Amino acid sequence: xxxxxxxxxxxxxxxxxxxxxxxxxxxxxxxxxxxxxxxxxxxxxxxxxxxxxxxxxxxxxxxxxxxxxxxxxxxxxxxxxxxxxxxxxxxxxxxxxxxxxxxxxxxxxxxxxxxxxxxxxxxxxxxxxxxxxxxxxxxxxxxxxxxxxxxxxxxxxxxxxxxxxxxxxxxxxxxxxxxxxxxxxxxxxxxxxxxxxxxxxxxxxxxxxxxxxxxxxxxxxxxxxxxxxxxxxxxxxxxxxxxxxxxxxxxxxxxxxxxxxxxxxxxxxxxxxxxxxxxxxxxxxxxxxxxxxxxxxxxxxxxxxxxxxxxxxxxxxxxxxxxxxxxxxxxxx
Amino acid sequence: xxxxxxxxxxxxxxxxxxxxxxxxxxxxxxxxxxxxxxxxxxxxxxxxxxxxxxxxxxxxxxxxxxxxxxxxxxxxxxxxxxxxxxxxxxxxxxxxxxxxxxxxxxxxxxxxxxxxxxxxxxxxxxxxxxxxxxxxxxxxxxxxxxxxxxxxxxxxxxxxxxxxxxxxxxxxxxxxxxxxxxxxxxxxxxxxxxxxxxxxxxxxxxxxxxxxxxxxxxxxxxxxxxxxxxxxxxxxxxxxxxxxxxxxxxxxxxxxxxxxxxxxxxxxxxxxxxxxxxxxxxxxxxxxxxxxxxxxxxxxxxxxxxxxxxxxxxxxxxxxxxxxxxxxxxxxxxxxxxxxxx
Numbered sequence: 001x002x003x004x005x006x007x008x009x010x011x012x013x014x015x016x017x018x019x020x021x022x023x024x025x026x027x028x029x030x031x032x033x034x035x036x037x038x039x040x041x042x043x044x045x046x047x048x049x050x051x052x053x054x055x056x057x058x059x060x061x062x063x064x065x066x067x068x069x070x071x072x073x074x075x076x077x078x079x080x081x082x083x084x085x086x087x088x089x090x091x092x093x094x095x096x097x098x099x100x101x102x103x104x105x106x107x108x109x110x111x112x113x114x115x116x117x118x119x120x121x122x123x124x125x126x127x128x129x130x131x132x133x134x135x136x137x138x139x140x141x142x143x144x145x146x147x148x149x150x151x152x153x154x155x156x157x158x159x160x161x162x163x164x165x166x167x168x169x170x171x172x173x174x175x176x177x178x179x180x181x182x183x184x185x186x187x188x189x190x191x192x193x194x195x196x197x198x199x200x201x202x203x204x205x206x207x208x209x210x211x212x213x214x215x216x217x218x219x220x221x222x223x224x225x226x227x228x229x230x231x232x233x234x235x236x237x238x239x240x241x242x243x244x245x246x247x248x249x250x251x252x253x254x255x256x257x258x259x260x261x262x263x264x265x266x267x268x269x270x271x272x273x274x275x276x277x278x279x280x281x282x283x284x285x286x287x288x289x290x291x292x293x294x295x296x297x298x299x300x301x302x303x304x305x306x307x308x309x310x311x312x313x314x315x316x317x318x319x320x321x322x323x324x325x326x327x328x329x330x331x332x333x
Numbered sequence: 334x335x336x337x338x339x340x341x342x343x344x345x346x347x348x349x350x351x352x353x354x355x356x357x358x359x360x361x362x363x364x365x366x367x368x369x370x371x372x373x374x375x376x377x378x379x380x381x382x383x384x385x386x387x388x389x390x391x392x393x394x395x396x397x398x399x400x401x402x403x404x405x406x407x408x409x410x411x412x413x414x415x416x417x418x419x420x421x422x423x424x425x426x427x428x429x430x431x432x433x434x435x436x437x438x439x440x441x442x443x444x445x446x447x448x449x450x451x452x453x454x455x456x457x458x459x460x461x462x463x464x465x466x467x468x469x470x471x472x473x474x475x476x477x478x479x480x481x482x483x484x485x486x487x488x489x490x491x492x493x494x495x496x497x498x499x500x501x502x503x504x505x506x507x508x509x510x511x512x513x514x515x516x517x518x519x520x521x522x523x524x525x526x527x528x529x530x531x532x533x534x535x536x537x538x539x540x541x542x543x544x545x546x547x548x549x550x551x552x553x554x555x556x557x558x559x560x561x562x563x564x565x566x567x568x569x570x571x572x573x574x575x576x577x578x579x580x581x582x583x584x585x586x587x588x589x590x591x592x593x594x595x596x597x598x599x600x601x602x603x604x605x606x607x608x609x610x611x612x613x614x615x616x617x618x619x620x621x622x623x624x625x626x627x628x629x630x631x632x633x634x635x636x637x638x639x640x641x642x643x644x645x646x647x648x649x650x651x652x653x654x655x656x657x658x659x660x661x662x663x664x665x666x667x668x669x670x671x672x673x674x675x
Contacts, residue, residue, distance in 0.1 A: 042533035043504075157624050187395035188560065189621045192604040196620070214534060217606030221613050240610040256608060258538035260567035262590065263607045263616070269545070270567065272538030276503045 004175055004208050005054070005093075006030045010068035012046075012053045015061065019281045023049040023063070025232035028307075031176065036202060036209040038223030038240070040216065044277060046232040047212045051178050055095060056085050073175075091121040094169035096198075098181035100161035104153040110137075111149040114168055121172045136167040140197060159190035166198060170205070177202070178210045183218065195222055216255060220244055225313075228252050231278050231288035234307060238314035246328040248316040250293045253324060287318075295320050349522060349554050350384040350407060355416035357402050361629060374628045376402040377413075378578035381655070384522070389548065389555040391569030391586075393562055393601075397625055398575040400558045404524045407556060408440055409433055420522070438468050441515040445527035447507030451499040457510050458495030461485060464517040484513040488543060505536035512543065522554045530561060541568055562605050566590050571661075574598045577636040578628055580655060584662040594664040596641050635666070643668050651675045 012024040024046040031037045041047045052058045053065050056077065070077040073092070077085060097103040104113060114136065115129035124132065130149070137145035140163040153161060162182065169177050179198065183191040199222050202209045213219060219226055219240065226243045228236040228251065236249040247253040254273035260266070275292040278284065284291060286301040293300070299319055307317040310325050318324070358373040377399040384390045392400045406413045409425050418425045425436060441464075444450035451460055462471070462481045471477035482492040488509040499507055508528060515523050525544065529537040541564060547553060559565050565572055566586055573583040574595065582595040593599045600619040607613040623640050626632055632639050638648040647667060655663045658671035667675040 042535060159624055187625075188562070188604045189395065189600060190624065192606075192618070192620065215606070216534070216608040217613070220608045220610045221606045244609045245611070255534055258535050259608060260538075260541075260563040261607060261609075262563050262566065262602065262605055263609070263612055266567060266586070270538035270542050272542060273535035274539070276505060276536075277533070 002033050003030050004033045004035075004072070006069075006071040007050070007054065008069040008071065010050060010053055010065065010070065012049050012058055012063060012065045014063045016281075021280045022232050022283070023280060024053060027068075027229070027232070027234050029227050029234060029237065031208050031210060033175075034202070034206045034208055035225065036199065036211060036223050038219035038226040039210060039212045039229060040214065040219050040226060041229035042214055042277060044280065045229040047229050048180050050229075051095075051180055051210065051212055054178065055089055055093060056080075057089075087121070090117045090174075091172045092174050093176045093178065094172070094174040096162070096165050096169050096177060096179040096182045099185045100165050101153070101158060101185070104161060104164065106153050109150055109152055110156075110164055114149070114164070114171060117168065117172055132171070133167075136171050137164070139170070139201070140164070140167045142167070158186055159194060162186060162190075162194050163197065166194070166201070170201060170207075173205065174207060176208045176210065178212070180212045181214070182211065184213070184215070191218070198222075216244075216259060228255075231283060232280060233288070233317065235289070235317040236315065237307065242311075242314040245332055246314070246325055248310050248314065248321040248325040248328065249289075249318045250295050250320075250324065251289050253328075254292075295324070346383070347386040348383045349386040349421060350556070351419040352383070352403075352407060353381050353417045353419070355380045355403065355406055355418065356414045357399070357406050357411055358414045372629055375578050375631060376628060377406060378631075379416075380575075380578070380580050381416075382573055382580060382583060384554055384556055386521075386554055387548075387552055388570040389557050389568055391565035391572040392556060392558045392575060393560060393565050393572060394575035395560060395601075395625060397577075397628065399578040399628075400560075400575050401526055403575070404442070404526050404556055404558050408442055408524055410442075434467075438470075438518045439520050440522040440524070441518065441520040442524045442526060443508075443511050443515050443528045446531045447504055447511055448531070451507055451510060453499050456496050456498055457485070457490070457502070460499070460510055461495075461513045461517055464514060468518050470518060480517070484517055487516065487547070488513045503536075504532050505539055508532060508540050509543065512540075512547070516547065516551070519551070520553070522556070524556045524558065526558045527560070528557075529564060530559060537564065544568065562602060574601065577625060577631055579636055579665065580663075581637065581666070582662075582664045583655070584659075584664075588659070588662050594658065594662065594669040595637075595666045596643050596668075597637050637666075647675060 007027060007029050010024055010027045014021040014023055027050050039047045054070055065078060111133055114133040118124045118129040118132055133149060134145045137148060142148055142163055183194050211223060223240050226240050227234045230251050236252045247256055257271040258273055260270060273292050278288050286303055287305050290296045290300045305317045305319050307315050310316050310321045355377055356379055357377040358375050360370045361372045361374060362368040363371045380403055394400045405411045407418050413426060458481045461484050462477055465471040465477060465480060481495055485492050485495060490509055529540050557568055569586050571585050572589045573580050576597050582598045593602055600621045603619045621640050634649040634651055635653050638644040651667060653665040653667050655665045656672055657663050658669055
């Protein structure tokens with residue numbers, strides 16, 4: 001499999017009056033062709049900002065990508081002039097946002113919002129674009145597409161709107177779809193419908209998916225590989241199986257332990273991660289997770305642990321990763 | 334007395350809250366100058382349940398199913414269209430505003446979003462202490478300060494934080510303030526309306542544990558409203574599942590998760606992804622087609638029939654009542670085993 005997109009040492013910082021917020025600080029990952037990659041973390045960990053940086057959509061000011069490269073199709077997206085990046089956005093890389101209710105334009109018909117990119121990127125005529133729009137709506141399972149095209153976003157339910165967003169994202173046959181919390185605003189039965197739809201379409205057309213979410217369950221079901229982020233850095237990476245079966249970073253382990261699970265007997269008490277996520281403006285020296293970590297050693301306060309391999313294709317940014325890994329394997333056995 | 338009331342309420346039961354045939358209809362109006370009522374949104378339509386002293390009843394369902402409206406009706410934050418809510422035997426629905434204010438000493442609420450439910454211009458201490466002043470429970474300035482400090486430390490905040498404003502706290506800490514405020518008047522009953530769904534995963538478990546500790550310490554009774562089925566299983570003794578204004582199933586925690594009887598409960602449980610790729614792919618999944626219909630114009634008969642794979646012609650006509658099919662396990666589906674003739 002060839003690499004479709006490579007993010008190298010990305011740094012996106014926000015320059016505010018109170019100080020510099022290092023929202024994304026040295027993040028690297030790659031997405032293979034046709035792969036579904038999960039980017040998991042809690043609010044403020046930098047997962048959305050890292051995706052917006054790919055599309056160069058971080059509001060500037062106060063945000064600025066101050067370092068790194070984003071190699072897509074042999075070129076560095078960060079170096080492209082504005083006119084060029086506009087040709088990538090929507091055409092080669094498309095985005096599905098969290099809240100379909102607020103991310104579509106309420107005063108334009110669904111037709112206009114679907115045909116806009118077709119006319120712009122694929123130079124279709126009005127009638128061609130309309131025919132294509134009908135086909136795309138059918139593809140995402142919207143009944144009666146001819147009538148629905150003339151309607152406005154408020155006439156759709158949340159799940160239906162998310163289908164429209166997917167239709168828009170797919171319309172120009174992109175190579176990559178970035179889905180930022182695509183189902184967080186939806187109910188659990190609708191969530192399953194939307195994610196199944198995205199996964200099936202990505203398989204059918206060989207589109208890569210970058211799914212950004214805080215929901216560990218969603219990623220387990222749909223992602224091939226997973227990156228876990230904390231305080232602006234990727235702290236663990238591996239196949240979904242590696243991450244869930246053999247977590248090798250204390251934060252990943254903590255996240256997995258803190259959620260009650262429907263498939264296991266109920267425990268008397270939940271096992272939370274103590275403390276609060278760190279303030280990105282005043283990060284502690286060394287490992288950012290240290291203060292909440294049960295396994296912290298003296299070295300954690302002095303050095304930032306680098307992301308390094310612990311087994312084939314499985315990386316962790318923790319000094320005691322090997323101990324955790326062997327414990328997890330023992331536990332699983 | 335209907336079958337439900339008779340059986341949900343066992344003899345010798347210590348029932349704190351009893352909800353009978355609760356209905357909450359919101360009028361839908363049309364017209365600019367002369368507002369005419371053109372229909373009703375039946376947010377809650379004939380719901381009955383009991384909450385026993387010291388237990389947690391979980392109320393789950395998807396958005397728009399009426400779970401939050403039910404919680405608000407129990408507290409009389411909405412005055413119900415019909416039905417009654419008995420608190421320790423007294424009917425809240427027939428009380429006037431002054432009498433209700435007195436009752437609020439015994440029943441409190443924790444809201445979902447700690448970002449919008451705390452007054453940004455009040456300090457944490459004043460937010461927590463306000464109910465004491467409203468209820469006239471603070472005898473003097475010193476007693477008030479001491480009680481506020483006690484409440485803050487009870488929920489795991491430092492007493493020195495009393496002078497800070499909500500924006501200086503993280504989401505989890507704000508929710509702790511909300512919990513402290515609810516506890517201020519020493520209530521017996523708390524409606525927890527999605528208390529953890531706005532919080533990060535690692536913080537959710539902290540708040541759930543806190544709620545459980547406080548329940549044990551003060552013998553609290555909770556109505557725990559949530560859409561996250563895993564959290565509800567963890568915290569509840571019994572669980573009620575709502576769909577489109579109706580309770581479709583009520584049972585003990587273990588029964589409802591191990592042997593769900595209503596098709597909607599089954600589908601809902603199967604849709605929850607498990608954070609383990611190996612186990613998740615082995616689970617049986619029941620995909621639900623379509624979406625929840627509008628409560629303005631609900632389907633005839635069983636409200637779930639348009640999405641149900643077991644539906645027959647009968648389901649379109651008969652509104653299934655909630656019946657006990659196994660001890661303590663109630664279901665409203667004519668096809669459920671043991672339901673009997675509709």
